[in-house]
Amino acid sequence: MSAEEGHRTSVEQVQAAHDRLGDAARPETVRRQHAAGKLTARERIDLLLDPGTGVEVGALVTPEDDELDAPGDGLVATMGEVDGRPVSAFATDFTVIGGSLGEAGMRKIIGMVDLSLRRGIPLVMLVDGGGHRVQEIDARPYAFGGDTGPFWRQALLSGWTPQVAAVMGPAFAGAALFTSFADFVPMVKGTGSLGVAGRQLVKAATGEDVTTEELGGSGIQNRNGNADLECLDDETCITLVRQFLGYLPTNASGEAPVVKSDDPPTRRSPELRDVVPVQRRRAYDVKKVIRHVLDDGHLLEIQPGYARNIVTALGRLDGQSVGVIANQPRFLGGAIDSAASDKAARFMELCNAFGLPIVSFVDVPGVLIGTGAERQRLVRHAAKPLMVLAHATVPIVTVVLRKAYGAGYLAMGGGRSGVDGALLWPTAEMSPMGIEGAVDVIFRRQIEAADDPQAHRDEMIERFYDKSTPLRAASGFGIDDVIDPAQTREKVIGMLRVNRGRRLKLVPPKQHWITPT
Numbered sequence: 001m002s003a004e005e006g007h008r009t010s011v012e013q014v015q016a017a018h019d020r021l022g023d024a025a026r027p028e029t030v031r032r033q034h035a036a037g038k039l040t041a042r043e044r045i046d047l048l049l050d051p052g053t054g055v056e057v058g059a060l061v062t063p064e065d066d067e068l069d070a071p072g073d074g075l076v077a078t079m080g081e082v083d084g085r086p087v088s089a090f091a092t093d094f095t096v097i098g099g100s101l102g103e104a105g106m107r108k109i110i111g112m113v114d115l116s117l118r119r120g121i122p123l124v125m126l127v128d129g130g131g132h133r134v135q136e137i138d139a140r141p142y143a144f145g146g147d148t149g150p151f152w153r154q155a156l157l158s159g160w161t162p163q164v165a166a167v168m169g170p171a172f173a174g175a176a177l178f179t180s181f182a183d184f185v186p187m188v189k190g191t192g193s194l195g196v197a198g199r200q201l202v203k204a205a206t207g208e209d210v211t212t213e214e215l216g217g218s219g220i221q222n223r224n225g226n227a228d229l230e231c232l233d234d235e236t237c238i239t240l241v242r243q244f245l246g247y248l249p250t251n252a253s254g255e256a257p258v259v260k261s262d263d264p265p266t267r268r269s270p271e272l273r274d275v276v277p278v279q280r281r282r283a284y285d286v287k288k289v290i291r292h293v294l295d296d297g298h299l300l301e302i303q304p305g306y307a308r309n310i311v312t313a314l315g316r317l318d319g320q321s322v323g324v325i326a327n328q329p330r331f332l333g334g335a336i337d338s339a340a341s342d343k344a345a346r347f348m349e350l351c352n353a354f355g356l357p358i359v360s361f362v363d364v365p366g367v368l369i370g371t372g373a374e375r376q377r378l379v380r381h382a383a384k385p386l387m388v389l390a391h392a393t394v395p396i397v398t399v400v401l402r403k404a405y406g407a408g409y410l411a412m413g414g415g416r417s418g419v420d421g422a423l424l425w426p427t428a429e430m431s432p433m434g435i436e437g438a439v440d441v442i443f444r445r446q447i448e449a450a451d452d453p454q455a456h457r458d459e460m461i462e463r464f465y466d467k468s469t470p471l472r473a474a475s476g477f478g479i480d481d482v483i484d485p486a487q488t489r490e491k492v493i494g495m496l497r498v499n500r501g502r503r504l505k506l507v508p509p510k511q512h513w514i515t516p517t
Helices: 011-019 025-037 043-049 103-119 151-157 174-180 199-206 211-218 217-226 232-248 270-274 286-293 338-353 372-373 383-391 406-411 436-444 444-449 453-466 470-474 485-498
Strands: 053-059 076-081 087-091 121-130 162-171 184-190 193-194 229-231 299-302 310-317 319-328 358-364 396-405 421-423 430-432
Touching: 011 217, 043 076, 043 121, 043 232, 053 103, 076 103, 076 151, 076 470, 087 103, 103 121, 103 151, 121 174, 151 174, 162 174, 162 232, 174 193, 184 217, 184 232, 193 211, 193 217, 199 211, 211 217, 217 229, 232 299, 232 310, 270 286, 270 319, 270 485, 286 299, 286 310, 286 319, 286 358, 286 470, 310 338, 310 485, 319 338, 338 358, 338 383, 358 406, 383 406, 396 406, 396 485, 421 470, 421 485, 430 436, 436 444, 436 453, 444 453
Parallel strands: 087 121, 121 162, 162 184, 162 193, 184 229, 319 358, 358 396, 396 421, 396 430
Antiparallel strands: 053 076, 076 087, 299 310, 310 319
């Protein structure tokens, strides 16, 4: 063999290099990963993508430090398809230096985010690893800041294509920032953990000694609102990722897939006539209403463990993806607090970004009041949903089920302003404030002076309720119609069929609104 021929890399050498990357080359680390109840990075990618569509990129990347044994620099980056639609995806590999982020691996991540930006395709991040790799701490590359990391690009990607960050193991420090920009953050129970710093760093810096679960486990972060769903295992998590993507378009310029069902658009639900209790203060589960209205009763609830006084969910009506917000009377009576305001506003921004109509089911006694509300800065936070609704260009339909009181009614999109359909059930009550409380405050002296104060109070309350009926509300064309609850599905679908696509923007030529925080 000549010297010239000896420098040629053979196909066998290339194959051997690839073989060293696979799970089969590291049986012990794979065994430990499985023993912890986790799939490997490559197994997760295979589950995510349609069979046979995955094309790995950057597989032969090596770490900056030649002495480190880090196949692919601890990251699997792949392009492929989910339900026949293109995505870019990466998975941090916990079996390689704990899934820490090295400089070469970060370049692979940047490549996947750039692919999503360039081609307008969703970005899926499967996170199982710590933050920046300690062995590669170096001010020289770090000084570039956002220019050297994916986070600046994720900010640009926001609202253009869907971003998903599934937390399937530790996700602290830099790894946690992947979730900050994501539209959907499911976490695996028992293995997923999330936070700005891990427990060891927290103990060293603050003296606080907590377990990883106490600091940022899936239960904690779902209650805090930093995660969207808690999953039992890796397989369930990835199934939910695929479901979430199925409700959304590939990017903001496209339309969500239409999934036809055998559920007739004209189907009626007589059961809805009895959902709202006769007693005004009695609670009920608003999800019963949502399920009766949506196609086949299917919904994907987002953040069910956070701000439980409001429900946010994805579903379909006549095959078309929609976003649903609803007051939940089972918690705080469905009143709006700061957490509910933030949850609703974020969800409606997602819907507006990706062209999903919004259906709002209203049963709100108003906004929370008292010192607790003031400490939450509710005056500002309660304006967030209204700000999003005022700038929304997607179709909006509201259905008032029972109470529609005060600023809470406005936060839920109530009334004719800015909506494409406004419906009331016969059980609806509409008032600028809670009637009993208003009577007690405004007419206190008059009631105390009456011969029979209790009877006089009851009479006044009933008189105001007579002015708060749905027929009274409909008489001034403040709403479109009062409907039989059994017809809710049919009426909402009919309105959405007429109000298709984006509305004209009726706002001045400003650059952006200023979020009330």
